[in-house]
Amino acid sequence: MPKPRVVIRLATQRDAPALTRVFRDAYGPIPTAAIRRWMRSKDCRKDFLVAVVDGVVASSVNIQYRELLIDGVPIRTGGIAGVATHGAYRHRGLATRLMKEALRRIRDRGVSNASLFTGFNLPAIRIYRRFGYSEVSAWRSFEDVRRPMEWMKGRFAFRGRWLRTASYGKRILDDLNRRVLIETPAWRATVSLDGRTFKVRAGRRGRPDVVMRGAPDAVFSCFGDHLIFDRLVRQGKLRVTGAPDAVRAWRMLLTLRWRG
Amino acid sequence: MRIRPMRPRDAAGVVAVYGARARTSAALMRRNAWYWRRQARDRGSKGLRIVAEDGGRIVGYAIANADKEGAGIREVMWRPEHDGTDLGERLVLDLLRRVRRRKPLILSASAMPGSPLLPLIRDAVGHPQPSLGVFMARALDPSALLRDAVGVLRRRTDRSIRLRVDGRTASTRRGRPAATITLGADELLGLLLGARDLDQELRLGTVKLSPRTADAVAAAHAAFLKRRFWIADGW
Numbered sequence: 173m174p175k176p177r178v179v180i181r182l183a184t185q186r187d188a189p190a191l192t193r194v195f196r197d198a199y200g201p202i203p204t205a206a207i208r209r210w211m212r213s214k215d216c217r218k219d220f221l222v223a224v225v226d227g228v229v230a231s232s233v234n235i236q237y238r239e240l241l242i243d244g245v246p247i248r249t250g251g252i253a254g255v256a257t258h259g260a261y262r263h264r265g266l267a268t269r270l271m272k273e274a275l276r277r278i279r280d281r282g283v284s285n286a287s288l289f290t291g292f293n294l295p296a297i298r299i300y301r302r303f304g305y306s307e308v309s310a311w312r313s314f315e316d317v318r319r320p321m322e323w324m325k326g327r328f329a330f331r332g333r334w335l336r337t338a339s340y341g342k343r344i345l346d347d348l349n350r351r352v353l354i355e356t357p358a359w360r361a362t363v364s365l366d367g368r369t370f371k372v373r374a375g376r377r378g379r380p381d382v383v384m385r386g387a388p389d390a391v392f393s394c395f396g397d398h399l400i401f402d403r404l405v406r407q408g409k410l411r412v413t414g415a416p417d418a419v420r421a422w423r424m425l426l427t428l429r430w431r432g
Numbered sequence: 433m434r435i436r437p438m439r440p441r442d443a444a445g446v447v448a449v450y451g452a453r454a455r456t457s458a459a460l461m462r463r464n465a466w467y468w469r470r471q472a473r474d475r476g477s478k479g480l481r482i483v484a485e486d487g488g489r490i491v492g493y494a495i496a497n498a499d500k501e502g503a504g505i506r507e508v509m510w511r512p513e514h515d516g517t518d519l520g521e522r523l524v525l526d527l528l529r530r531v532r533r534r535k536p537l538i539l540s541a542s543a544m545p546g547s548p549l550l551p552l553i554r555d556a557v558g559h560p561q562p563s564l565g566v567f568m569a570r571a572l573d574p575s576a577l578l579r580d581a582v583g584v585l586r587r588r589t590d591r592s593i594r595l596r597v598d599g600r601t602a603s604t605r606r607g608r609p610a611a612t613i614t615l616g617a618d619e620l621l622g623l624l625l626g627a628r629d630l631d632q633e634l635r636l637g638t639v640k641l642s643p644r645t646a647d648a649v650a651a652a653h654a655a656f657l658k659r660r661f662w663i664a665d666g667w
Contacts, residue, residue: 214466239462242624243587243659244455246462247580249569275572284576285621287569297566305568306618308459308627312550313542313564314557323537326501393561400562 176226178266180273183220183232185211190229191222198256200334219277220254223266230261233270235278240287250278252288255296267296271303292399317392320359321374327395328363328370331425336368348421353380356388382414382422398427433519435526438481438493443468445490446483449509456512458626458659459567471495477506480530484510484519494523496531502538503531505557508549515548524552546626546659569625571617574598581620589654595620610651614640626659 183191188211192204211220219235234254239246252274257267278286288305290297317323335341345368352363353376362377363370384391390409394401401423404410412419423429438446447468454460471477476497484492492510496503505527510519531539541553542565554560571577574597585593585604594609595602598617603609615623619638622628630652633639641652 240459240625241454241462242458242584244451245580245584245587247584247624250572279572282573282576284573284580285569285571287567289565289567291564292566297568300568304570304618306570306622306627308567308569308622308625309544309546310563310567311542311544311565312554313561314540314553314559315561316539316557316559317537318535318539319537323502326537389559389561397562397564403562 178264178269179224180221180269181224182218183211183222183229187222187229191232194229194232194256194258195254196334196337197258197260200330201337219274221270221273221277223257223261223270225261225264225266231257231266231270233267233274235274237278237281237283247285248283250274250281250283250286252286252300255288267299268302271299275303315392317388320388320392321361321372323392324354324361324363325372328372331428332368332370344424348425350381350418350421351378352382352384352422354391355383355385356391358388380414381418382412384410384412384422386410394426396428398423398429401427433484433486433491435482435484435522437479438483438495440472442483442490442493443472446493449490449493449511452511453509456659458624480527482523482526482530484523492519492523494527496527498531498534498536500537502540503534503536504539505531505541505553508552520548520552524549524556528556569621569627571621574600574617577617577620578602581624584624585655588657589651591651591654593651593655604655611648611655612642613652613655614642623656629658630656 185208188208189204192202192207195202195207219237221233221235222229223231232254233252236251236253238249238251240249241247252271255267255270275286286305287308288300290300292310335345345365349365354361354363360375362373362375362380364373364377365371386404386409390404394404394410401410405412412422414422450460450463454462474497476499477495480496480498480503482494483490491514492508494508495506497506498504505524508520508523508527510523514520528539539557541557543550543553578595578597578600579602581595581597582602582604585595589604591610592603592605592607594612595604596612596614597620615633615638619628619633623630623633623639630639634641641648
C-alpha cells in the first residue's frame with residue numbers, strides 16, 4: 173500500500189466544511205457556519221495550519237498571537253488553539269508535525285514564548301509536555317448544579333447530537349443500548365436510550381443494567397472526565413455495579429471517552 | 433460606594449480598572465478596543481454586568497453570563513487599592529443575586545490560585561470541582577525572552593540587574609549590576625509569569641546569583657517578586 177501523502181499548509185475559507193468534520197469528530201456538534209464565522213473573525217489570525225492527508229483535511233492547529241501583561245508590560249505570546257485530529261487519522265503524528273510547524277512560525281515572528289490552554293483530561297497534554305510546555309497554573313472550579321434533572325437532560329442531549337454526527341457514533345449508540353440508574357442521597361434518575369435519543373427521567377424506571385451510586389457532586393464531576401470517574405470509583409466515592417461490558421459502555425458515554 | 437448595573441458610559445472606567453489591575457498582576461491578557469466592544473455587545477451577559485462606583489469613579493466591576501444551559505461568573509475586578517476591603521465580596525454577592533433570579537440549571541465559577549477572587553467564589557458558589565483547565569507555556573527564543581524580561585525588570589526596579597540566559601547576557605540599566613542572575617530560558621519565563629519561586633530555584637540551583645550578598649539577594653527579589661494576583665483569559 174503506498175504511503176499517504178501528507179501536506180502541511182495554511183487553511184483557507186474553502187477548508188471550512190472539511191474542518192467542521194474534524195472539529196465535530198474531536199469536540200462535538202459544531203455547525204459549518206460557526207467555523208466560517210470563526211475563520212473570518214479577528215480571533216482566528218492568519219496562522220491557521222491544517223494537515224492534509226491524500227487531499228483530505230485531517231488535523232488542524234491555530235496560532236493566536238496575544239500579549240500577556242506582566243506588571244503592565246506587554247509580552248507577546250504565540251497561543252496554540254484549535255488542536256484537533258479526525259478520529260480516522262489519529263496516531264499518525266499529524267498533530268506533532270503541525271505543532272512543530274506552529275512553533276517554527278512563532279519563533280520566526282520573534283515571539284519569545286508559546287502558551288496554550290488545555291485540560292488535564294485531554295490526551296493532547298502529553299504532546300504538549302513532550303514539546304517542552306510546562307504547567308504554569310491550573311484553574312480551581314466551582315459548580316453548583318441547581319436543577320440536576322434538567323442539567324443532565326442537556327448533557328445527554330449533547331451526547332446524542334454528537335454521536336449522530338461523529339464517525340464512530342453509530343457503533344457506540346448500538347453498544348450503549350442500556351438502562352442506567354443514577355442514585356444519590358438527594359435524587360434518583362434513570363437514563364435510557366429511546367431509538368437514537370437519550371431519555372433522562374426522575375426516579376427508578378424499570379430494571380437497570382447499570383446502577384451508579386454516589387453523592388451528587390461526585391456524579392456531576394465525572395461528566396466528561398474518565399480520570400475523575402476512575403479515581404472516584406477507586407476511592408469508593410462512586411459505586412458502579414452491573415455487567416462489565418455494560419459498565420464499560422456507561423463509562424464511555426458518561427466520560428466521553430470513546431476509545432480505550 | 434454603590435453597586436449598580438453597568439452603563440455604556442462606564443466603558444472607560446471599566447477599562448481603567450482592568451489596566452490598574454494588570455499593572456500589579458502576572459499574566460492578564462492585553463485587550464484592545466475591539467475586545468471591549470464585543471464584550472459590551474455580548475447578549476449572554478446582558479443584565480449581568482455591574483460596576484462599583486465611588487464618588488463618580490468606577491472602582492470595580494463584575495460580569496457573568498447566562499444561557500439556557502447555565503450561568504457562570506466570568507470576571508470580577510477591582511482596583512488594587514481596594515484589596516483587603518469587602519468590595520470584591522460585595523460585587524460577587526450582588527452579581528450572584530442577579531444570576532440566581534434567572535434560575536440557572538448550573539452555576540459555575542473558576543479562578544487561578546493566588547487570585548483574591550478564589551476565596552470569594554469558594555464561599556459563594558461552593559461545590560469545588562477537580563481541577564481540569566490548565567495554562568501551559570514554554571520559552572522559544574532566549575534572545576527575545578531576554579529583551580522582554582529587561583522591559584519588565586526595568587518597570588520593577590531602578591537597580592541594574594544583569595541576566596545571563598543560555599549564554600546570552602543583558603542588563604536592565606547601565607552601570608555596575610547589583611546582581612547577576614544566571615538561569616535557563618524556561619526558568620526565566622516561569623519567574624516572570626509568577627509560576628516559579630526565586631528562593632526555591634536558588635535552593636535547587638537552577639538559578640544562580642552572584643555575588644551572594646544580602647544586597648544582591650534583595651535586588652534579585654525586587655526583580656522577581658511574587659505576584660499574588662494571577663489570572664489569564666482563554667482564547
